[in-house]
Amino acid sequence: MMKFRQEIVEIVEGVLRPGGEPIALHEPEFSGVEEELVLDCIRSSFVSSVGKYVDQFEHELASICGVDHAVAVVNGTAALQVALRLSGVRPGSEVIMPSLTFVATANAAHYLGGLPHFVDISEDTLGVNPIALRNHLNRVTDKRTGRLINRDTGRPIDAIVPMHAFGHPSDLDGLLEVADEFNLPLIEDAAEALGSRWRGKSCGSFGSMGALSFNGNKIITTGGGGAILTDDAELAHQAKHLTTTAKVLHRWAFSHDEIGYNFRMPNLNAALGVAQLRQIESRIRSKRNLAKRYQNAFSDFGHGYCFEERPEAQSNYWLNALVLNPEVADARDEVLESLHEVGVMARPAWEPLHQLSIYRDCPRDDLPVTEGLARRIVNLPSSSFLGELYCG
């Protein structure tokens, strides 16, 4: 077993060639016009809730993602919360989602008075398995009065939220079919998947709405930020209204026609985002290069593999995932220890949400793939500059 841990360390060191400094899991990079645009923003004095950079960021983001509208907000959680609210999630709603995701996916439903309903994932995509989902919905739901009702809980199921784990697209063909079959809106949690594509189309652009994140650990960052993507002009309009306290437009009067949110992205953060967006293509190239090197380096490793995109997918490889074989899953934490000892800041996947006390009692299918995979994943350092430095 010691040999197996040492082998991983040597393979990863071969890819990363550490020079004594710890290698972070994912570092932000500012190699473009970030300083220029942020200074311009400060000098304009429009750093806050109005300003040209928010508009520019939204337009350029929409263009990059191939959607008609993007609405910039304070973070990915806020984006998902608003997208779910506009999709009809209400107090008592159940929201279909994977359990192997960042806690924000479930929190967004909770903030609206809804709750997660966890379904299993596929080893092929690390995302929701559409076949398991269809079987589960057929087993547990009734169609009453046009709404899909969970027979066990009596509550409505009101949305499907696939999450593109570590940047890898879920099976959008299959999931859209199921969403259509059960007449459920599909909202993509694309927080990790800016720039990833499924059959050439951007993640975040498939569902009625998609949610992105620009937190510091993402492929591009605005310090903190997120966005809602949609092709629907009315949904975009409502998203903008809800995220700006639902204030009714007037030269001076303060009136609000809905209970909205203070979720607008500050112009200062949008200025950083405009500069960062210009680097998206080169970052994806670097990250795909790094992923290829990890995959090659682990190709002869007998105890696991580096996750590779499916033929339909072009992943941004946000975080590379080493998937250990089941027989060595129990050694995961020792592997993490060994990597940390040599300064490689690896991490495991999230604790599956149905195993957290806060979401333990939520409705769910059996989750054998989720529970198996969660124990076997080791995320490896994946900053895009790591893919540039040693391109050999």
Added chain:
Amino acid sequence: MMKFRQEIVEIVEGVLRPGGEPIALHEPEFSGVEEELVLDCIRSSFVSSVGKYVDQFEHELASICGVDHAVAVVNGTAALQVALRLSGVRPGSEVIMPSLTFVATANAAHYLGGLPHFVDISEDTLGVNPIALRNHLNRVTDKRTGRLINRDTGRPIDAIVPMHAFGHPSDLDGLLEVADEFNLPLIEDAAEALGSRWRGKSCGSFGSMGALSFNGNKIITTGGGGAILTDDAELAHQAKHLTTTAKVLHRWAFSHDEIGYNFRMPNLNAALGVAQLRQIESRIRSKRNLAKRYQNAFSDFGHGYCFEERPEAQSNYWLNALVLNPEVADARDEVLESLHEVGVMARPAWEPLHQLSIYRDCPRDDLPVTEGLARRIVNLPSSSFLGELYCG
């Protein structure tokens, strides 16, 4: 009546001496080391959820406000929401607050499943009237099982949230007495009152917790931001935990022991805030100077007055308020028209929240002072530089 409108325009022009450009209601200013610190932040690459500026901003803010702890968050609404949650506001809770406030005060309670319970204000402070509040609570509440219950609705009343309108401290002596008498936590909505004092002590430091805002229109700005103030180490610890997704500290594992929020202020915004905080004293001086000039200029005006701080208060005069006499209240919008015509971006007070459709059905006392004042207030341009430029 035309004469009266023209008189206001001339008085305001006398104070502001407009030079052709429109004069905003409140502009942010960046006259310190903003550029230097923000560039340093970008160059450090720590722009997001970790970094020294968040810590520094929190320490310096706590020191300025005379509290032991400050927790920086994404905006004032988030600060208030978290403070209310930590004070025991739960689904079904009623939260005592003024109706003459920005909608965020009520929204923060709503996000937790609670609802506002509106009480009347005083013409002396523009904030909650403690005498009216005591009478109201004596009339409508029962003490059952240690909790204060609204007899009309059967729901518990779980907190009092005074709001320091336009930077003017509410009557904190009286409000703390009532809070004590009814055993309710008092949480200050001090979004507008950074630097304001009551008997020499900072607004935001009186209740168990206080909420600040650093939106672009506030006395200092972080682009978008807010903070929770408290002297209680355990509340501060819980606030930090809740605002950082309630993630359990661990080198690599992702586990969350409560349903928290993604509310941490990005380091980029905190860098701006550190630079801005250093200007707080000079800004307050400028704004108090401007207020004095408005007050003097309107001293012989026969149809209203500029609101002045009470003897116990030192206000930051965030927004100057011209209070029209009741007999000319109907001319308020014409006054606003006349001021806008000459480029003076005046505004009215907020539409009282109990008059908005979204909060119309919430419990409340009779609100005669609120309804009267709301029709009579005209906020005048109050950027701090306006108090510097023409100090004569």
